[in-house]
Amino acid sequence: MTKNVAVPEMTQNSSKPMQYPPPRSGNAGASYPIHKRFLARLEVCNHGVTPNAWTDSMKISSPTQAMSVSTLVDEAYIAWTARYPSALDRFEEIIGASKGKQIVMFLDYDGTLSPIVEDPDRAFMSDTMRDAVRDIASYFPTAIVSGRCRDKVYSFVRLAELYYAGSHGMDIKGPVKGPKNTKSKTKAVLFQPASEFLPMINEVFKTLLETTKSTPGAKVENNKFCVSVHFRCVEEKKWISLAEQVRSVLKEYPKLRITQGRKVLEIRPTIKWDKGKALEFLLESIGFANCDHVLPVYIGDDRTDEDAFKVLRDRGQGIGILVSKFPKDTNASYSLREPTEVMDFLHRLVDWKRNS
Numbered sequence: 001m002t003k004n005v006a007v008p009e010m011t012q013n014s015s016k017p018m019q020y021p022p023p024r025s026g027n028a029g030a031s032y033p034i035h036k037r038f039l040a041r042l043e044v045c046n047h048g049v050t051p052n053a054w055t056d057s058m059k060i061s062s063p064t065q066a067m068s069v070s071t072l073v074d075e076a077y078i079a080w081t082a083r084y085p086s087a088l089d090r091f092e093e094i095i096g097a098s099k100g101k102q103i104v105m106f107l108d109y110d111g112t113l114s115p116i117v118e119d120p121d122r123a124f125m126s127d128t129m130r131d132a133v134r135d136i137a138s139y140f141p142t143a144i145v146s147g148r149c150r151d152k153v154y155s156f157v158r159l160a161e162l163y164y165a166g167s168h169g170m171d172i173k174g175p176v177k178g179p180k181n182t183k184s185k186t187k188a189v190l191f192q193p194a195s196e197f198l199p200m201i202n203e204v205f206k207t208l209l210e211t212t213k214s215t216p217g218a219k220v221e222n223n224k225f226c227v228s229v230h231f232r233c234v235e236e237k238k239w240i241s242l243a244e245q246v247r248s249v250l251k252e253y254p255k256l257r258i259t260q261g262r263k264v265l266e267i268r269p270t271i272k273w274d275k276g277k278a279l280e281f282l283l284e285s286i287g288f289a290n291c292d293h294v295l296p297v298y299i300g301d302d303r304t305d306e307d308a309f310k311v312l313r314d315r316g317q318g319i320g321i322l323v324s325k326f327p328k329d330t331n332a333s334y335s336l337r338e339p340t341e342v343m344d345f346l347h348r349l350v351d352w353k354r355n356s
């Protein structure tokens with residue numbers, strides 16, 4: 001349970017000059033009293049159900065509004081932001097890091113550009129957010145990196161000038177024409193490293209639909225090279241049995257693996273490909289392979305975005321920004337609370353670029 005909640009030491013002094021990039025959470029999972037009280041709070045939210053490491057981690061992946069009003073959570077969040085400061089508060093620092101470099105933007109979709117909602121088919125992006133992304137893409141090469149199927153995420157974003165990496169980066173396509181003043185290639189990139197898994201994924205999708213139909217609220221989504229099984233509308237007491245149903249189906253498919261997102265289990269090929277690899281592939285495609293003059297900025301809210309944050313951290317290049325209202329262990333360097341703050345950050349980048 002503790003592995004998803006990193007609460008920083010109270011001794012960390014946010015008024016000290018920031019080390020750039022900010023240090024990673026070396027002692028992730030370290031606990032102190034607020035952390036313990038935070039966990040106790042989760043048990044209260046459990047309404048008498050015996051706390052279970054897996055169900056708790058599923059809850060923490062996407063906490064409810066009821067939990068957000070907790071003062072304890074707010075205290076823990078403030079402490080956490082000493083380690084992962086707000087990208088809005090540290091905007092000048094981020095801009096400073098981009099001096100002499102080409103910014104390339106990577107944006108996750110759900111929970112980053114659109115708020116989390118109960119029905120995955122209705123996770124629409126606001127027109128104002130679309131305008132902000134359009135503006136950003138007019139100055140910087142911009143990619144949407146999503147667990148969703150590429151066509152689906154495109155149908156939400158509807159901006160032809162962007163790169164799209166769907167199915168957790170296993171389905172990549174670029175714009176026909178890149179933005180002005182960048183090294184973007186003008187022909188569309190198309191990369192599908194898991195195409196041999198298509199028949200298997202379709203089969204698993206159908207089997208999961210059948211197997212989970214007895215669980216009210218369960219939803220199975222076909223994301224082309226992966227499948228999502230949604231728990232958000234399933235009663236908590238049915239979570240374990242639903243997860244068991246998923247695991248029983250997956251036993252027959254050793255070439256597929258299960259990962260966990262925000263109240264969702266994601267089934268995907270065991271190939272070594274993820275959002276981090278997609279980020280590297282896109283940087284290379286855009287013309288920034290082994291280049292010191294590029295600053296990738298990746299904004300995401302989910303565990304799968306951690307693969308991209310880790311790539312940036314390992315390269316010692318770029319800015320990872322985690323979108324979260326709650327303390328989470330992360331390889332990102334900065335944080336934003338929610339999609340509206342992501343939009344503010346995009347606006348500020350555009351304003352800065354326009355005026356520079």
Ligand SMILES: O=P(O)(O)OC[C@H]1O[C@H](O[C@H]2O[C@H](CO)[C@@H](O)[C@H](O)[C@H]2O)[C@H](O)[C@@H](O)[C@@H]1O
Pocket residue numbers: 108109110111115116117118119120123145146147148221223228230231232261262263264266302304
């Ligand atoms: O990589 P992402 O773009 O963040 O996609 C990850 C998953 O996002 C979607 O599910 C999440 O958002 C839904 C709508 O707000 C919400 O109902 C669900 O609980 C979240 O997990 C999408 O439906 C999944 O297929 C993606 O894997």
